Amino acid sequence: MNYIKDKRYINLLLSFLLFISFFTYNEILFHKASADSESLKAKEVYRAALDILNKKYYLKSRVSTDIYQNKYEDKIKNLHDAHKYITKVLKELNDPYTRLLTKEEFEDEQNIINSKLIGIGIKIANEKPVIVDILPNSPAKECGIKPNDYILNIDNRTTRNLSSNQIASLMRGPKGSILTIKLKRDKNTITKTLKRRELEFVSVSSKVLDDNIALLKVNSFIPEDTSRLFKEELIKLMSASGIIIDLRNNSGGLFKNAVEIADMFLSEGKIVSTVNPSGKTNEFANSNKLYGSNLVILVNEKTASASEILTSALKENNRAHIIGKKTYGKGLIQEIIKLPDDSALHVTVSSYLTPNGQNINKTGVIPDEIITDEDTQLKRAREILHSLMQDSQLASL
Numbered sequence: 001m002n003y004i005k006d007k008r009y010i011n012l013l014l015s016f017l018l019f020i021s022f023f024t025y026n027e028i029l030f031h032k033a034s035a036d037s038e039s040l041k042a043k044e045v046y047r048a049a050l051d052i053l054n055k056k057y058y059l060k061s062r063v064s065t066d067i068y069q070n071k072y073e074d075k076i077k078n079l080h081d082a083h084k085y086i087t088k089v090l091k092e093l094n095d096p097y098t099r100l101l102t103k104e105e106f107e108d109e110q111n112i113i114n115s116k117l118i119g120i121g122i123k124i125a126n127e128k129p130v131i132v133d134i135l136p137n138s139p140a141k142e143c144g145i146k147p148n149d150y151i152l153n154i155d156n157r158t159t160r161n162l163s164s165n166q167i168a169s170l171m172r173g174p175k176g177s178i179l180t181i182k183l184k185r186d187k188n189t190i191t192k193t194l195k196r197r198e199l200e201f202v203s204v205s206s207k208v209l210d211d212n213i214a215l216l217k218v219n220s221f222i223p224e225d226t227s228r229l230f231k232e233e234l235i236k237l238m239s240a241s242g243i244i245i246d247l248r249n250n251s252g253g254l255f256k257n258a259v260e261i262a263d264m265f266l267s268e269g270k271i272v273s274t275v276n277p278s279g280k281t282n283e284f285a286n287s288n289k290l291y292g293s294n295l296v297i298l299v300n301e302k303t304a305s306a307s308e309i310l311t312s313a314l315k316e317n318n319r320a321h322i323i324g325k326k327t328y329g330k331g332l333i334q335e336i337i338k339l340p341d342d343s344a345l346h347v348t349v350s351s352y353l354t355p356n357g358q359n360i361n362k363t364g365v366i367p368d369e370i371i372t373d374e375d376t377q378l379k380r381a382r383e384i385l386h387s388l389m390q391d392s393q394l395a396s397l
Helices: 002-056 065-075 079-093 103-113 164-171 226-236 255-263 306-316 374-395
Strands: 099-101 116-119 122-124 131-134 150-154 178-185 188-195 197-200 204-208 213-218 242-246 270-276 279-284 294-299 321-324 332-338 344-353
Touching: 002 065, 002 079, 002 332, 002 344, 065 079, 079 099, 099 103, 103 116, 103 164, 103 332, 103 344, 122 164, 150 164, 204 226, 213 226, 213 374, 226 255, 242 374, 255 270, 255 306, 270 306, 294 306, 294 374, 321 374
Parallel strands: 213 242, 242 294, 294 321
Antiparallel strands: 099 344, 116 197, 122 131, 150 178, 178 188, 204 213, 270 279, 270 344, 332 344
């Protein structure tokens, strides 16, 4: 009897152990399949990035995708690895404009293109944590944050040794969340607490000054509708005696916006040429000129990319007088290409030449008059337009 009971117990124990072994084995298989799936997905992202560089990258002599595929692919186990090794490849290109965007950064950029933004409304320099511009009607504007304020820390985390992307990541947060930011202004330290909210990204604004001279400010060329908004503002200003276009602190954006806006002031002439491995393409004015009176453009060292395309097009077609500081000097054009994991690559796909055939990359556009003080720049712009108006009146007598 005891033997039978013992045998039943042993059989039960064996069945239990077999069940546990089966369950554990299946769990191991599941985790292995899951790890294999993640590795395959990560390698797909990595290969897609290399394929984009191979097909699209303008400076192809700097990259050999075969070398990088053999060098890193076997080390990739997950998406973190994929992003790490994509970044390593991009770093070896020595091209600051060809870079990887995380999913969140890509979403932020798409939101700005679509004029949607959640945040406090500040624009930060690329090289250091300095505020270069403030959005109107934003939490930053309302609480007294100013251009040239230096960001010391964000939510008690220092900005020392952080890249502009890392700083942007710290600034990011959901609508209604609280952000504490410590700033240095001159010799003073200031702490501000702000609530993130949905912002209306106004890329173009205008006002008529008291002497019938209009000031047309372009904050960015990134939003898709910038040229349309510019045209709407320009139509309101058709009776102005002269227009000052303010491109200071405008780091650029979409190529098409710059070309379309330049076309509003030109009846003929070349606007810009783009150069890529396939050849050279010229963009000419399409006789869409809307405004024919006098123009002055204000620029500074943070005027870049699409802003420089517009500036050089109007300067070299003798259509505008340029005042301010030498511009940034970004003569390369990027395309944003989405990767399979919803991250993206900014890829340099071409360079551009001004109407006179100048490559301004790393050299910038030299103003007709170099003036460093911002108030003096605006004052001088008004003086020039007044002088041109008087000359026009005398000529008509």
